[in-house]
Amino acid sequence: MPLLQVAGVAKRFGRVVTARDVSFDVAAGEALGLVGPNGAGKTTLLDIVAGTQRADAGRVVLDGHDVTRLGAAARAGRGVARSYQVPRPFAELTVYENVLVGASFAGRKHTGRTASRHSRAQAWHALEVAGMTEAANTPSGSLRLLDRKRLEVARALATGPRLLLLDEIAGGLSESELPQIVSLVRHLRDDGVAVVWIEHVLHALLDVVDRLLCLAAGEVIAQGDPHEVIRSPEVAEVYLGSTVESTRDPSPGPTSEGERA
Ligand SMILES: Nc1ncnc2c1ncn2[C@@H]1O[C@H](COP(=O)(O)OP(=O)(O)O)[C@@H](O)[C@H]1O
Ligand SMILES: [Mg+2]
Numbered sequence: 001m002p003l004l005q006v007a008g009v010a011k012r013f014g015r016v017v018t019a020r021d022v023s024f025d026v027a028a029g030e031a032l033g034l035v036g037p038n039g040a041g042k043t044t045l046l047d048i049v050a051g052t053q054r055a056d057a058g059r060v061v062l063d064g065h066d067v068t069r070l071g072a073a074a075r076a077g078r079g080v081a082r083s084y085q086v087p088r089p090f091a092e093l094t095v096y097e098n099v100l101v102g103a104s105f106a107g108r109k110h111t112g113r114t115a116s117r118h119s120r121a122q123a124w125h126a127l128e129v130a131g132m133t134e135a136a137n138t139p140s141g142s143l144r145l146l147d148r149k150r151l152e153v154a155r156a157l158a159t160g161p162r163l164l165l166l167d168e169i170a171g172g173l174s175e176s177e178l179p180q181i182v183s184l185v186r187h188l189r190d191d192g193v194a195v196v197w198i199e200h201v202l203h204a205l206l207d208v209v210d211r212l213l214c215l216a217a218g219e220v221i222a223q224g225d226p227h228e229v230i231r232s233p234e235v236a237e238v239y240l241g242s243t244v245e246s247t248r249d250p251s252p253g254p255t256s257e258g259e260r261a
Contacts, residue, residue, distance in 0.1 A: 009058030079162035091141030
């Protein structure tokens with residue numbers, strides 16, 4: 001049984017259709033890449049899986065349990081964690097404190113002193129995995145972009161996820177910074193965490209994902225083997241005739257600029 005099943009999901013905001021009969025599965029420990037033009041509905045789809053947005057139709061099934069009607073907190077309790085396209089740490093808290101917030105949230109099943117000891121251990125472990133222990137006491141507001149991205153991953157990891165949802169975690173990074181994020185995501189996948197990764201930086205994505213799904217105007221236009229999906233005429237067309245090479249380094253949109261600011 002797949003870890004995640006998304007079946008027939010539909011979603012619209014007024015006249016904008018962000019999902020039209022979207023279906024896909026993710027196996028335990030598998031990495032699925034999610035691509036598509038801006039406005040395709042990728043982030044909204046991640047929201048629907050995480051439970052921060054409710055689908056108009058269709059089902060989200062985790063480990064065989066229908067979680068369609070569960071909220072984000074309940075889904076987090078079942079092992080779903082996500083990072084945001086624009087990192088939003090508590091700027092005045094240190095890196096460690098930010099990660100501890102995530103760990104404490106996930107550690108609610110423990111009580112009293114056990115809870116805090118457990119949370120601290122989880123938080124520190126997440127920092128180690130994300131390679132951020134040296135920045136543990138740095139105020140999060142003063143981090144460079146790469147470290148803000150790593151902190152996003154560490155915060156999600158501190159909840160002990162089985163399914164990690166990543167939204168443009170590589171966006172805005174330089175070519176020399178990319179391998180660090182790529183190897184982090186690969187490490188998590190190899191460690192058994194299932195990953196759904198939205199990313200415009202295709203070569204980073206293709207270094208990690210087992211399968212690729214392309215969304216355009218809310219519709220799945222291709223899914224399967226990553227290289228076959230990239231080469232398919234449908235996918236080439238939505239990228240307006242641009243080649244895979246030219247999508248390597250998309251000009252930064254308003255969001256990327258915002259992230260750098
Ligand atoms: N909360 C919202 N209210 C209204 N429209 C929204 C909302 N969230 C997203 N949209 C619209 O839905 C479409 C898909 O957005 P999004 O899922 O963010 O796409 P992507 O992540 O693929 O760029 C866009 O046209 C966006 O403006
Ligand atoms: Mg998005």
